[in-house]
Amino acid sequence: MFEWLTQNQYFIISMQVLVTMLIVPIMSSRLLTSITFNYGLKTFPDASAELKAFLVSAKKVFWTLVVFIFCFSCALVIHAMVNNTELLNWDNQSGLMVLYLLSMLPIITMSLMHRRLFKVLKAYSGSKRTASLRPRLLKDFVSRPLLAMIVAANLLFVITVLYFVQHPFDGFAGYANLVGLIVLDILFTVIIVVVFKDNKSGAFAKPEQRDAFKRKAIHINMLILALALFHISLSIWVAGTDLREYKLLTQSLFLQLVLVITAATLTLPKEMFQTDTIA
Numbered sequence: 001m002f003e004w005l006t007q008n009q010y011f012i013i014s015m016q017v018l019v020t021m022l023i024v025p026i027m028s029s030r031l032l033t034s035i036t037f038n039y040g041l042k043t044f045p046d047a048s049a050e051l052k053a054f055l056v057s058a059k060k061v062f063w064t065l066v067v068f069i070f071c072f073s074c075a076l077v078i079h080a081m082v083n084n085t086e087l088l089n090w091d092n093q094s095g096l097m098v099l100y101l102l103s104m105l106p107i108i109t110m111s112l113m114h115r116r117l118f119k120v121l122k123a124y125s126g127s128k129r130t131a132s133l134r135p136r137l138l139k140d141f142v143s144r145p146l147l148a149m150i151v152a153a154n155l156l157f158v159i160t161v162l163y164f165v166q167h168p169f170d171g172f173a174g175y176a177n178l179v180g181l182i183v184l185d186i187l188f189t190v191i192i193v194v195v196f197k198d199n200k201s202g203a204f205a206k207p208e209q210r211d212a213f214k215r216k217a218i219h220i221n222m223l224i225l226a227l228a229l230f231h232i233s234l235s236i237w238v239a240g241t242d243l244r245e246y247k248l249l250t251q252s253l254f255l256q257l258v259l260v261i262t263a264a265t266l267t268l269p270k271e272m273f274q275t276d277t278i279a
Contacts, residue, residue, distance in 0.1 A: 010080070013080075013096065015256075016099060016252045016256055017073050017103075019256045019260070021066065021070045021099075024103065024263045025263075027263045029062060032059075032113060032114065036055050043121070047124045054116065054117060054120055065106055073099055076088065104259070107259065136211060138192075146219060146226065150229070153225075153226045154229060156229070157233050158178065161177045192221050195218055216265075217265070220265045
C-alpha cells in the first residue's frame with residue numbers, strides 16, 4: 001500500500017487539498033460557532049444580537065475565501081494530472097508548500113475573525129477584573145509530558161545530525177543543523193514566555209479563565225515544537241537513506257498535521273465552557 005502511495009503522487013496531493021482546504025475549514029467554522037454560542041452568548045447575553053450578526057458576516061467572508069482557494073487548488077492539481085506534469089510545472093515538493101501556504105489563508109482569516117469576536121466580547125465585559133491571589137509561575141503552565149517530548153525530540157535531532165556527519169549525503173548541512181535547532185528552541189521559548197506574560201485577554205474577567213487560555217496556548221506551542229523537530233529528524237533520515245520515495249508523503253502528512261493542530265488551537269479551553277467558570 002505504501003509503495004502505491006509513494007508512486008501515485010497525485011493521490012497524496014489530492015488528499016492534502018481535501019484535508020487542508022475542506023476538512024480543516026469545516027473544523028475552524030464549527031469552532032467559531034461553538035465559541036460564539038457556548039461562551040459568547042452564555043457569558044454575555046446582552047451581546048446576543050451583535051454576536052449573531054457577527055457570526056453570519058464572518059462565515060460569509062470565510063466560506064467565500066475557502067471556496068475560491070479550494071477551486072483554485074483543485075484546478076492546479078487537475079491541470080498537473082491531465083498534463084502528467086508536476087505541480088505548477090515546477091516540482092511536487094515545492095507545489096505542496098504552495099498549496100500549504102494557500103491553505104493557511106483561511107486559517108489566518110479565521111484568526112482575524114476570532115480577534116473581531118473578542119473585541120465584541122470585550123465591549124460587553126466591562127472594566128472590572130479580578131486577579132489571582134497566588135502568583136503564577138511559568139512552571140504552572142508547562143506540561144511535563146510535552147516537555148519530555150521536546151527533550152526527546154531534541155535528543156533525536158542531535159543523534160541524527162551526529163550520525164549523518166559520519167555518513168553524509170548530498171545537501172546535508174552538517175553541524176549547521178544544530179544551529180537551526182538552537183534557533184528553533186529559542187524562538188519557541190520566546191513565544192511561550194510572551195504568552196505567559198501577556199495579560200491583555202480583555203474578554204476574560206476571571207483569572208482562572210485567563211490562566212486556562214494561556215495554558216492551552218503554551219501547550220500547543222510546545223506540541224508544535226516537538227512535532228517540528230521530529231519531522232526534521234525524519235526528513236533527514238528519509239533524505240539520507242533509501243527512503244527517498246517517501247519524502248513527498250512524509251512532507252504532505254506533516255503539513256496536514258500542522259494545519260489541523262493550528263485550526264484546533266482556534267478555540268477556548270474546555271474550562272471556559274463549564275458552568276461554574278462562566279456563570
